[in-house]
Amino acid sequence: LAKTTQPISMDSYEGQEVNITCSHNNIATNDYITWYQQFPSQGPRFIIQGYKTKVTNEVASLFIPADRKSSTLSLPRVSLSDTAVYYCLVPSEGGNKLVFGAGTILRVKS
């Protein structure tokens, strides 16, 4: 079973900032939180990974509060091409495999 919970879907408009929150109440002390993006008929693509506080790269930011029981992926100024499924993941027991949930379907409209 997936160890994370996230909204099933979200709608946004071009140019807006999108925040997708994920709950991981049972996250282990050493677990990193990772987000992937998947377009139809393609493999998931790594977006960002973090352990605590804030991580930023060229495509997104990841905010992790002190208790680490949730995290928020922030996509600045989304475009139509950001329409995809976004997965929040933490490692399963054993640490080296990922169990995917349903993810969040993000639809960006013009």
Next chain:
Amino acid sequence: ETGVTQTPRHLVMGMTNKKSLKCEQHLGHNAMYWYKQSAKKPLELMFVYNFKEQTENNSVPSRFSPECPNSSHLFLHLHTLQPEDSALYLCASSQVGTDLDYIGYTFGSGTRLTVV
């Protein structure tokens, strides 16, 4: 060539056929994985290989047979499949430490399999 490469991209096979899916990673990773993604369903983990040894088989039917000859190549041999096996089959690799700390996955583009 870089990343994770899967071939073929598309495959149509009859229920009595035997075919193989191939995955090759050029990242120097030591773990490889097969996932299945059926229409409108989450990815399902099928097999895990660490250092060429199979460490997980998630109750996958025997008509799916994985093979990992070295840390760069992974195969999925298919025989006597059923129409419900039609799906996107994804390969991934990662670098696993000696204490199995998670680093990150790189996925291939997948093989779209249709069983007729």
